[in-house]
Amino acid sequence: MSKTVAIIGAGIVGVSTAIWLLRDGHKVILIDKAGPAAGTSYGNGGVLASCSCVPVTGPGLIRKAPKMAMDPNQPLFLKWGYLPKLAPWLWKYLSHANEADTRRIASAVVNIVGDSLADHQALAAGTGADAFIKPSDYLFIYNDRAHFDADALGWDIRRGHGFTWEELEGDAFRAYDNVFAPELGMAIKLANHGRISDPGAYVKALAAHAGSQGARFVKAAVEDVRIENGAVTGVIAEGATIACDACVVATGVWSGPLAKKLGVKVPLESERGYHLELWNPSFMPRSPVMVASGKFVATPMEGRLRLAGVVEFGGLEAAPSKAPLDLLRKNAKAAFPGLTWDREEEWMGHRPAPADSIPVIGEVPGASGAYMGFGHHHIGLTGGPKTGRLLAQMIADKKPNIDVGVYSPARYISNN
Known part of the structure; x- marks a missing residue:
């Protein structure tokens, strides 16, 4: 009917x-x-990130979060005047920062995101919008193997949900893509992902x-x-x-x-997200990448490279902050030595974050x-x-x- x-x-x-x-x-x-x-x-990172089923609330977050929020070089920002209003949500959110809940949440989320490329292709078929869908690899980039091993739980969870990957180190990484800083020595390459060349x-x-x-x-x-x-x-x-x-x-x-x-x-908060677009860059990475050290994503798009991934808690009303954008710019220069661009565009938006x-x-x-x-x-x-x-x-x-x-x-x- x-x-x-x-x-x-x-x-x-x-x-x-x-x-x-x-x-x-x-x-x-x-x-x-x-x-x-x-x-x-409009403002998202543009990656069809099928493997992104592991929540931010992993074990150890309760210990790490206060230090991160006070360190301008970490990708977590907090407008301190908003903390009293944020506190009830934050308490519930951090209550899930343990291994059992991390695995439980991932099991729920993977059924929504795990076939993202195919889901987008099915949705866009015959619409004309399919021209914006670009199948690609997705890389997680680490300083070295020890840095990668520190994320062992997340990768174990992904493996349990059927994800496979190739580990690229040294020359093998450079042969795949040589645009990254020499101190970034290891990449995890996941196939069957994708990107949207212009999300809006x-x-x-x-x-x-x-x-x-x-x-x-x-x-x-x-x-x-x-x-x-x-x-x-x-x-x-x-x-x-x-x-x-x-x-x-x-x-x-x-x-x-x-x-x-x-x-x-619903205990719902704004996960204030930022992006910085570098227009007409002198080069781009071959695939969308997550640079683990800065927890930011760099995605090639039409005419520009979009950097995203910083999180700020400060509610719906406060104006954008300068520090998250400065950090994205700083991290991009560190990850992509010699990168130049003609102009920048800045954006801040509100991602919906339920406490669980x-x-x-x-x-x-x-x-x-x-x-x-x-x-x-x-x-x-x-x-x-x-x-x-x-x-x-x-x-x-x-x-x-x-x-x-x-x-x-x-x-x-x-x-x-």
Whole structure:
């Protein structure tokens, strides 16, 4: 039976959901206060990072975090005046910094991101947006083998989920790509990954395709969801009701207030992310890379090299900080000796971070037709197409081929 579905949020999750619903014969209304790809879907690192299932909250983070936050050379920044408001979320977040929870979270996340390249290719097929998808390797770059061995738990978890890789040291690394500083002596090369050559244009192209297939666009802020007799009948946007049979809350870090109105109290914070784009660089790495020493990603894109990966906690209201961008610039110069560029573009955006590091995906108990899809931290682009497909299957009353219970909003209803 065809349904009319209002999707709140036109980032990668919302647009992916729209396309899969349209292919299944449903009617779609995409509602966004700023238009497609106006937020994090524009500014992400651009890597289809299938192997990025290991959460930041690994063992030892509780001990390391205070030192990192006070060291300007570490990729973690904190606006100290925000700490009192952050503290309840931070306490829950750090409570997962142990091996058992790290493995549990990774097992949940890998089902969303583990086939990212294929998921994006399936989503973009026939849309024109597939031109932005570039299959590639993905490299993790370390100073030496001892540096790599310090990440043993993460790699053990990846191995357990079927990831394989090639270890390149010395001459073998230089033969693959010789643009890196000599002190970076080892690379882990994972095949079957990919990159998006222009994330903002990619999501806008997907949205345009959705429009060509009949999706209706509304530029407005949604204030509430109308529930009658336990079921969704519409959403309220700027005072007007838009009738629908189902709705999806997919507004990233701004999903919290709507979720709360639906009875779902998600401990959600902004993982403020920065990128620095170096336009017309004198050279680029062969593949997207994660430089482990600086915890930053460098991704070749159309006409520029995008650097991303710094994390700052400071809420939604504070202006961008200078220090994270300075660190990205400093780390890039250290990793890529001799690199020059014509101009720079800076960006700061808000990545949605639930305290348990697992996305919120699924139907709200007690509110038939109300669905949620948000909370992917820094891997929203990677996991967007799979999330959209799962939501489309749930809305159509089809059973997904994975256990989706771990993502359910139900986990935030009781004991809150």
